[in-house]
Amino acid sequence: MLFYAPLVEPAPYPGDPDAGDAEGTDRQEHWVNGFVRRLPPGAQPSEKQLTLHERAVASEQVPASPLTPGYTFVKRHHRNG
Numbered sequence: 001m002l003f004y005a006p007l008v009e010p011a012p013y014p015g016d017p018d019a020g021d022a023e024g025t026d027r028q029e030h031w032v033n034g035f036v037r038r039l040p041p042g043a044q045p046s047e048k049q050l051t052l053h054e055r056a057v058a059s060e061q062v063p064a065s066p067l068t069p070g071y072t073f074v075k076r077h078h079r080n081g
Contacts, residue, residue, distance in 0.1 A: 038070060
C-alpha cells in the first residue's frame, strides 16, 4: 500500500506583524524604470505612450527599437511598496 504525505512548509500571511522579515513581505518604496509591456488582445497604445517611447529611445533609457504592435510603453514611475 502506498501513502503520499507531501512535506508542506507553512508560509507567513502577507502583512502579518508576527511574520518577521520573511522574503517578499517588506517591500520598500522604489522607482521603476520605463519598460515595454504587452497589451490585451485588440488593444493599441495611445499616442501619448508612443511619444513617451520615442523620447525614452532618444534619451537611451530603453533599447532603440520600434514599438511592436500589441505592446505599449510604461513610463518611469514611483512605487509605494
